[in-house]
Amino acid sequence: MFNKILIANRGEIAIRIMRACRELGIQTVAVYSEADKDSLHVQFADEAILLGEAAAKESYLNVEKLIRAALDTQADAIHPGYGFLSENASFAAAVESANLTFIGPSADSIRAMGDKAESKILMKKAGVPTVPGYEGLETYDDFQKAADEIGYPVLVKAAAGGGGKGMRVVHEGSELKEAIELAKREALNAFGDERLLVEKYLADAHHIEIQVFGDQHGNLIHLFERECSVQRRHQKIIEESPSPLLTPEIRARMGEAAVHAAKTVNYFNAGTVEFIFDPKTSQYYFLEMNTRLQVEHPVTELVTGLDLVRWQIRIAAGEEFPFQQEDIHQHGHAIECRVYAEDPANGFLPSTGKLLQFIQPYGPGVRVDSGFTLGSDVTHFYDPLLAKLIVHAENREAAIQRMQTALHDFVVHGVVTNIDFMRAVLTTDDFKQGHVSTRWVETTFNDWSPAKPDLHALIAAALADVIFISGKTQSAVANETDPFNPWKQTGSYRN
Amino acid sequence: MFNKILIANRGEIAIRIMRACRELGIQTVAVYSEADKDSLHVQFADEAILLGEAAAKESYLNVEKLIRAALDTQADAIHPGYGFLSENASFAAAVESANLTFIGPSADSIRAMGDKAESKILMKKAGVPTVPGYEGLETYDDFQKAADEIGYPVLVKAAAGGGGKGMRVVHEGSELKEAIELAKREALNAFGDERLLVEKYLADAHHIEIQVFGDQHGNLIHLFERECSVQRRHQKIIEESPSPLLTPEIRARMGEAAVHAAKTVNYFNAGTVEFIFDPKTSQYYFLEMNTRLQVEHPVTELVTGLDLVRWQIRIAAGEEFPFQQEDIHQHGHAIECRVYAEDPANGFLPSTGKLLQFIQPYGPGVRVDSGFTLGSDVTHFYDPLLAKLIVHAENREAAIQRMQTALHDFVVHGVVTNIDFMRAVLTTDDFKQGHVSTRWVETTFNDWSPAKPDLHALIAAALADVIFISGKTQSAVANETDPFNPWKQTGSYRN
């Protein structure tokens, strides 16, 4: 087993990984940018190494600095978390070249699944269902023929990347040309690669993904599905397991397809095979494989009872994954809500600021994976995910009730969050009945706005001025003269 | 289903019950004594009713005031929690007479199991194994004969009560007379009843209990065992499930015996059948039945995935318990550590004071059921249980590691706690191997003392004076002029 692991990430996932390390008796090294010098993940680690400026390319995306930090601190292994370099095959290779262990799949597996067009071709060959479409198109003519053949609406999307960048829905032929140009430009900017593919657009599809897990000795199984259809701007905000949509038969077939897909690229460690699911036909189509730990891994942990991060580390250290497919069962129901610093009433634009209040919910079946605390700065440099709120209960109805209560108890001041928005989502009949496609949020909540201040809010605000700050207009919470001010910083970390 | 429930308790269990109510959309009424007017459970409830003075007989034990409070607030039901009036048959009867629902078993079931001697006779008749011994003894001669027949060491204990009061171990005949006199006096003081029973004393026995659960329609099953052998002064401090000792066969037999015992008294709602387990012979003996929710119920909740409090409420409302015995399985391993304000280096005497720091651990698989917060007063009036720390993990080894990490992260200042003591317990080979009998703590940790302040502690203390309070000797945390002082109270609750 490793003695020391460097975590090449920040925020909640860095802390999540460090917790697993601490339980296993492994020392932890945090890395951080100048903007993060007082972040929770830096405080949580045994050691912390400053990488450089706030810009990710100077810090969390800088391969050379990360490997030097690992070597300097005598770490044995690097865990990439999600995002940043987690799906970068060159990074994985560079880590191994430096005689360190990359906690994840092989560089080859990452490379094979990294290109959306290549991986789709690979999956087609392997007999995994994929969305009807074409890759390797070059001229506008090619695209036009392909689109006509598939039938509108179609989706044009970047071959090289994901995350909604370089992606356009085209409803009729007259829109095709402009869509291709826009998508190419976005793809070039985002991935340095303007190749596009075109495929059938499934308007009311669900996003259902299968967690797979394997070791370096050829054992590979799936840990069932996560339903991730509540999305805004092509990004997930609420995930759950089991999916309210799947029958046991389809679940089993999708699981087998995912295991088959992963075995095709000799996969080991944690990975996720994403599918598009058409509720009308119960057909599922391979979308992409994420060759890393997923943001929403906690719902699988709660439902299967397995600690995925712990197993990632043990597998990377060469251990065998001791479970057979029949050992894994789904117990109860888990839901995750991603608490973002963003404004749902204003296009989900990120919100920045200092956390003036940050009260996390507690209680049976409530888990919070958080990267922030009272007094933390939420900057514009990185992803505005404040915390993941995950609940586990006997069944879906009880889990929704538990999540409602937990969201009610989550108090964040200083930045606008999507907490109230998610509470509204959970009260809808569509959500309660599980009828939520990936486009549901934009069609249903276009006009959503938070509650307007009422009489009680007015009274509370005015009274707080009287009793807490008696006429002072400075931020009373951030009172600079209070020695126990939670964010008064004395000195800074130089390591 | 009920509209409103009054919780006739305080501290963590009152909050635990209120959480279940909130998830079910049920209004909550807290009750409190003058000493508890700013307690967390009062703040957590929708309404709060002052009962009277701090002394329990003026407040939490006052049947008349509790029922009046329920009627005044138009509550439909009363949940008694554990302790206080939870096993008081007259209270249960009085609640029902007031046309309110008692959330628990029937008054008859409580009464039948309340007398240790009567219940033992009942169980013997029903064929449940009991500890060899005699009830209904009157003269010293009777006792002497009984003790000789059983063989020393023997235990003399109060017929009417529990909790270690009126209980004496007698190692040889010469000690018997004095032991009987002491036990009688204690029993009279504690229970108003000096009747004693005498039974075989099993020196290295384990305490293993079975959770049973049933509805008012005749369905009754068990939810497996809890091992509760880590005790000090006859009171549990660490509990777990599954027991590291039981084979599947013995587990099944004990489960059946518990269900049989409960059915003998027409039991419904949550109950616990306690057994003494002799590891040398694998024999188990009925000890007593607790006719209420148990402090350590969370380990069963985590391992079975059922929310016991939620089901208590639903069953009390007349619902059917929908599970058959074969639906219930044990998943993973759960451990509970009871965090007490007490001094393990000084006979586990309670410690009182104001909580100057109270940081609860977070993380995957970590649950905290707490009744206190920063600034809370811990008084001498009630049980010094600050919080229950419960972890859930894949197996016992991972659960112990998780608990160690969580105890490490639990910071309490202002009262002495048993946190460091429990960390020491968890590091022992005896505990790791599950070889812990109920007398283990007193024999192993008699000389335990916490770490002495070292150089780093000295530096931290001295430096804190310099940077936080710069020469001021008043408690800086309790700075009375700080408007955001977490325990500065403005006004008081008059309801």
Add this chain to the structure above:
Amino acid sequence: MKTTFGSQNIEVNPSGENFIAVVDGKAVNVQIIRAAHGWMDLLVDGQRVTAYVSSDMAKRWVTLNGGTMMLTKTSGAKQGVRHEHAGGLIAPMPGQIRSVAVSVGEAVKKGQTLLTMEAMKMEIRIQALRDGKVKSVYVSQGQTVEREQILIEMED
């Protein structure tokens, strides 16, 4: 004490151990049950109200029944933006730099305009808080800046 939040006026005054709040000519009795650390438990005309309140200059964050609202104080508070942070002058909101009026090493007087920016369709002047010297200028004309981005650093 009279306050205005947005366009809504409210007056809160002590009355014995309680308070009277007047909104739209209607008076309500407010009793503080307990209050601590930006949190209050109130009885408003007999109804229990639990509120979390934080303040940041003219902004008030209020959470009631799990829902969070932001109010902006438009009277009774010193207007202005907080634009000093760690020795630097920072952008009060996201926007675009319209002009930079000073250069590195230049001595400036308190109140002197150092740069102007455009945000939310307003022109914002960033002014020196005290006499001093410009240590660094981090932005240039036309540049877009994020909220709290450091614009200019000063030395005394």
Add this chain to the structure above:
Amino acid sequence: MKTTFGSQNIEVNPSGENFIAVVDGKAVNVQIIRAAHGWMDLLVDGQRVTAYVSSDMAKRWVTLNGGTMMLTKTSGAKQGVRHEHAGGLIAPMPGQIRSVAVSVGEAVKKGQTLLTMEAMKMEIRIQALRDGKVKSVYVSQGQTVEREQILIEMED
């Protein structure tokens, strides 16, 4: 600053941006990485030390590596017990009342002994903090009292 905890002397003085702590004639360099809300992240001779510290009169609670220790300051602090609480005089520790020297309604002078108690084998005198009148006496001779139990209530 010189301090004594129990029988252990320590001197902490600033040295540039850091501090020098001297214990038993040995000097160690202490750098504060960050400190907030009773919590400190330090480098002590290059070794990272994270400590939670709370203070209550002469007592210091320190948590290091998950273990909590209590230190008692025996110099550099004003000695004494805190015995005023919510307008009442409270028992500083558990013990027994030896004598009650005043009765309800009696006018008392600041510093006057109101009652004596015995605890931890010491005699403790509870004295008036200011001039005033005795409002209530809650205890009587021979009675055992708990820590923080209210003994006597005063009115000004």
